[in-house]
Amino acid sequence: MGILDKFNDVGKGVSEKTKNISEGNNLKRKILYEEERIVEIFTDIGKKYYKNQNEDPAALKVLCDDIDTRRRRIKKMRFELNQIRGYKICPKCDAEVNERFQFCGRCGARLPDMEDEDFMSLEPNDYYTESSNNFFNADSNKNY
Ligand SMILES: [Zn+2]
Numbered sequence: 210m211g212i213l214d215k216f217n218d219v220g221k222g223v224s225e226k227t228k229n230i231s232e233g234n235n236l237k238r239k240i241l242y243e244e245e246r247i248v249e250i251f252t253d254i255g256k257k258y259y260k261n262q263n264e265d266p267a268a269l270k271v272l273c274d275d276i277d278t279r280r281r282r283i284k285k286m287r288f289e290l291n292q293i294r295g296y297k298i299c300p301k302c303d304a305e306v307n308e309r310f311q312f313c314g315r316c317g318a319r320l321p322d323m324e325d326e327d328f329m330s331l332e333p334n335d336y337y338t339e340s341s342n343n344f345f346n347a348d349s350n351k352n353y
Contacts, residue, residue: 229293236290243279243286250276288321297321 254272261268291298296305301318312319 233290233293236286236293240283240286240290243283247276247279250279 250272254269257264257269257272258266287298291305292308295308297308297310297320298304299306299313299316299318300321302313302316304313304315306313306315306320310320311322
C-alpha cells in the first residue's frame, strides 16, 4: 500500500465519521421531536377527558395509539443511533454491548435486532411524517 492509498483511507474514515455524526444528530433531533409530541398528546388527552368526562373513552384511543406509535419510533431511532455508535443496549440491564453480540455479556439477555417485531411493524419511512403531525395539530386547533 502506497502513501497515497493510506492517505485516501484516512480521508474515507474521516468522511464516514462525519456522516455518522450528522446522521446521529439527525436521529437525536427526531427523537427529541417525538418526545415533545408525546408530551403534547398526553396534555391533549387530559384536556379532552376533562372537557368530556362522560364521553366514550374510546374517543381517546386514537391519541393513545399515536403515543404508542411514536414510542416505537423512538425505540427504533434509539436502536439506529446505537448502531451508528457501534453498540446495542441490553433491554434488561441497560448494559452497552458491542453490536456484534447477540446476547448481553452481563446478564445474558437476548439483544434486540432490526428484525424484531416492534421494528418490523413500522414502515421504513413511517417515522417523522408531516401528515400524522398535521392530523394531531389540526385536531387540537379545532377544539380550543
Ligand atoms: Zn443485560
